[in-house]
Amino acid sequence: MEFRVYYEDTDAGGIVYHARYLGFFERGRCEFLRRRGLSVRELADEGAVFPVVRMEVDFRASAVLDDLLRVETEVLEVGKATFSLRQRVVRAEDGKTLVEGRVTLVCVRPGMKPRRLPEQLIGALRSTNGAG
Template identity: 50%
Template sequence: MRAQAGAEIFTHRCRVYYEDTDAGGIVYYVNYLKFMERARTERLRSLGFAQSQLAGEDLLFVVHSVEARYRAPARLDDELLVTAEVVEVNRASLRFRQQVRRALDDVLLCEGQVLVACVRAESLKPRAIPEALRVAFAGSGLSPAGE
């Protein structure tokens, strides 16, 4: 499935804490991936799927690959807006387009794409995304493949 134009993009708000920064008070680069992870988790939760519930159903989402571009630094106490837009749903994976912006001035700080694979919790082998989850993403602005 591919995303439809004009679909609402999920946004998660968070704040930069001291633990997120380096000695200069600038967000350490890997922490942008943590902010993105939180936004993806909250996106699932907003659709009615908690990670803990999914794990109990022998389902985990694991990061397969990440592409990130760093544009400007976030600093201590900045409030961030982190998007999690599903742009593709495949049989056993989801592709997210994500951005991290500073809330104060809407400056783009980091952007990227994350491919997450659906796997069995016990074996870590790929498994199909459950139909209920596929339907939830379809209701959030995705169209069937090929459209």
């Protein structure tokens, strides 16, 4: 998924504010699933939502206003009720990795009760080969 850095993404120093990368990762996860035929909204309507339960983030370099960025997402692990992804924010112009993270999500039903991952999600996660 590619997108441009806007003024609203930057801090007083003119670089992308660190917390914005978490939002970029979120968009990347949604688009990653969409490209595999799944809708986060439809999964939620079926009683499956995916809160983040763990995240590690390494900030390697800064993005600035008007940079074209790309979020890359790859599957690391798929469990019964959880899955983990590696995500990277890369500057499209030169391919430089700016931010890299690992995120673990758990599947819950309404009331935040854990549940098994839906079969269609397991299939989509296990069939992936590389970033998306």
